[in-house]
Amino acid sequence: MLSRPELRGTQGAVSSTHWLASATGMAMLDRGGNAFDAAVAAAFVIQVVEPHLNGPGGDVPIMVYDAAAEQVSVVCGQGPMPAAATPDAFRERGLDAVPGSGLLAACVPGAFGAWLRVLRDYGQLRLHDVLAPAIGYAEDGYPLLPKAAEMIAVMAPLFRDEWSESGRTYLNNGSAPKAGARMRNPALARTFGLLLNEARSATGNREGQIDAAISAFYDGFVAEAIDTFMRTGAFADSTGRRNGGLLTGDDMAGWRASVEAPATVDYRGYLVHKPGPWSQGPVFLQQLALLEGFDLAGMGFGSADHLHTVAEAAKLAFADREAWYGDPLKADVPLAGLLDRAYAKQRRALIGDRASGVLRPGSPDGRSAWIPPVLQTRPGHEGPDWQAQLGNGIPTVLQRTAAKGDTCCVSATDSDGNMVVATPSGGWLKSSPVVPGLGFPLGTRGQMAWLVENHNNSLAPGKRPRTTLSPTLVLRDGRPHLAFGTPGGDQQDQWTLNFFVNHVDFGLGPQAAVERPTFHTEHPPTSFTPRRTQPRVLVVEDDFPPETIAELQRRGHEIVVAASGSLSKVCATGPDADGGVLAAASPRGQQAYAVAR
Template sequence: MLFRPELHGTRGAVVSTHWLASTAGMSMYDKGGNAFDAAAAAAFVIQVVEPHLNGPGGDVPILAHRAGSGEADVICGQGPMPRAASVEAFRARGLAVIPGSGLLPAVVPGAFGAWLRLLKEYGVLRLADVLEPAIGYAQHGYPLLPKAAAMIAALAGLFRDEWTESGRTYLRGGVAPRPGERVSNPVLARCYRRIVAEAEAAGRDRENQIDAATRAFYEGFVAEAVDTYLAKAEEIDATGRRNGGLLTGDDMAAWRPGLERPVSADYRGLTVHKPGPWSQGPVFLQQLALLEGFDLAGMGPGSADYMHTVIESAKLAFADREAWYGDPAHGDVPLKELLAPDYTGARRALIGAEASGTLRPGAPGGRTPWLPPVLDGEAAPARPEWLGELEHGIPAVIKLTAAKGDTCCVTATDAAGNMVVATPSGGWLKSSPVVPGLGFPLGTRGQMASLAEGHNNALAPGKRPRTTLSPTLVLREGRPYLAFGTPGGDQQDQWTLGFFLHHVEFGMSPQAAIEARTFHTDHVPTSFTPRQFRPRAVVAERGCDPEAVAELRRRGHEVELAEDYSLSKVCATGLTRDGLVLGAASPRGAQAYAVAG
């Protein structure tokens, strides 16, 4: 029995991690918009109603399939490090790692520009139409999510005493708002309205309007506000000290979101598309390549053999992530070799009957793997308590969650065959102080870069830090099939893999596959500060088969049981063979919702 119905419609579907965003996206179809307009509208609303997980100053990878094209594109909304950012600049401050909060780890905001690029290249509606729901919620208010309220409460002292612009934005009379309380962000609403006004001043042509909006953000008043603030500000951060930032208005003016080819692989007659190795996306494909050599269907869903095989494959793929992934424009990322059948076969042979306790990257093309040191820095309890929250770069209240990362997801498909999926993140309220006059903070994705010089993910000026963000788009014979993603930081490409395997290998409907019990391994170092490494660790929902869990422990896995239905929030849209759109949303957290019509 399913917790949620799988929805089908004849016009379009939108699924996101917030019900208000899903309904806002669906309203674009009523205005004559397509799936790309719907996804953008939903994403702009999510920037307002999930401020604890993302914002306009954050980042996003977007996968898009235009009906009839037979292929997919990637819009890279991951902004690079500032030109003043270097290993030496951080070492000179006495830092061994890039802090997970504050001004120092700020990168060029990529999310807003990426959604504008999607609208320009693929959408049909005017920017004013697409931004209208977000402006309305920012101006008139929305019900505050419990996790957002918990984060604001945990940081209230910081916002009152240090990050005072954040206090003006998120506190009410110096007090944290209650869960469910109606809150607004009129400063952000003014920012959005000014962008729309500058767009419409460029004339009636929608593409010219979007170009003008892009300039307003990256060269105009938004960039000027960021530049003015960071030129003088020194704010307390995860180090416990006050530090200025490195980002400038010139850094923003020099960047625009790129349009790229995805990394792709075939699996069981389906073509799976992922963003490049500046994300962790290719680990999904590496896992599929490893697993294709096993009879997963014969093992049965939820069995010890199945879970063990998936876990051990994940360890190998993610070890390669640690050794090899990074911005391919700044290093030798051997993706072709990592996905080659001979390499995969040799790696598959490493999977034995017992749990591996070591991190084992491969040597693609004879290269020597190099794992940067994991400075496992679980700190002693901090005083004040909010400093302990800043030391952890994830968008969560540490004492209230077992999750190691979180983000958002938006996906949309229309009856014409347009399909899009994205995982917006970054620029959350815990990341950095709100920029005066804008109503949103900057993103701190720089924390994911390494200070190990020479590594593919080493920090460098103008380089994209490797991100965990990883949506997935699947075509069948060149036609749209499924687009999906989930919050979850490092776990994204394990939780979505489980969904995909339950659907493809075991024949479950997308909704049933989403609701199937979930597990992951924490064996691989985390991408957020403080980076940590827990060999053999497996986290499984309590509803997993007790006999399978016992057998995993016998094989050497250190299994921890999480609350049932607590891991992942997979969102999926797709197109059936008879042309119906489908939408499926996870019931976990009672927050993600599908809408179809």
């Protein structure tokens, strides 16, 4: 029995991790826009209403299917590390890892430029149309989510005593707002308004206005404010000291969002597209290549064979992530070898009857694998609670929420068959102090790069850190089929894989596939600081049968039972079989919503 219906319509569908964003996206379709306009408008609203999970200073991979061109592309909104971000720059500060908070981990903010590139190249509406809803919510207010209120309450002493601009942005006369309170961000509304004014004053041309806004952000007043902030400020971070930043206006001026070809794998007749190895996206493809050799349907959903096989395949794919992934523009990533079917067959033979407790990367093309030693959790600094919170780079409140990582998701499909899906993240309110006058903080994605030499994900100037962000777009018989994603940090490509297997192998519709109980392994090292790994831990929602859990324990898995409906928030849209559209959204957290018309 579904807790929500699978929505169907004829005009378009939007699914996202916030109901206001989904409604905004549908409003763009009502104005005559397409799926790309809907996704862009929804994404800017999410930057306002989910400030604890993302912002304009963050990052995003965006997958698009252009129905007119019949082509899938990836718009990369992951900015690179600054020119001054060398390993020595961190070692000179006594650091053996990039901090998970503060200014030192900031990359070039990629989200703003990536979304405007989507709007310019694929959309139809004008910049004012898609920015107006976000400006409205920033000016007039929106209901503050419980998790955002919780995070602000925990961080309030830091905001009052150290990060004063964050205090002006998120506190009311020095006090944390309550869940459900109307929250405003007039500084962010002003920033968006100024960008819009600069665009209008530059030209009356639609594309020219979008280019002018991009220039104002990366070459103009936004870049100038960030440059000044980085050069003149020093703020408390996870090191226990006050540090300035490395990002400069020149770093921003030299970057623009790129469009790239996706990585692909065919799985049982479905052509699956993911971002490249600067994301963790190819682990989804590697898992599919391994699972293709098993009869999952014959095992039965929720059986010990089902969970064990999927978990052990994930361990092998994520081990390769740790050994081989990185920015392919700056590192020699053997992606073709990793996705080769012969390689998958060789690796598949490693999946046995017992739970593996060892990271086992492979040797694509005969290369020798190496994974840097994991920096296990170290004792936290003495001091206030917020100091411990800064020591962990995840966008959640430690020991108060179940999720290990989080972000946002937007998916949209229109009646022409255009599809877009993205997982915006970074620049959340816990990550870094708000930049004065702009109303948003910068991201900390640099924490995912290693301070070691000769690894594909080693930190280097102008190099993208390997991120966890990973949307998915699927074609079937050459036609658009599904665009989906989920929050979840390192778990994204396990939870969405479960959704996709539910759909393909177990024959479920998207909403039913979303709502089935899910699980993930904690085997791979986390990408957020401080990195840690729990090699045999398998986290399962408590809806799975007791006999399944008992058998998994017998096979050597260390079972952690999570509350029912606590893992993942998958959002999905796509065409339906009758020429219309469909949408699905996870009921988990009572926050993600889908709209179809």
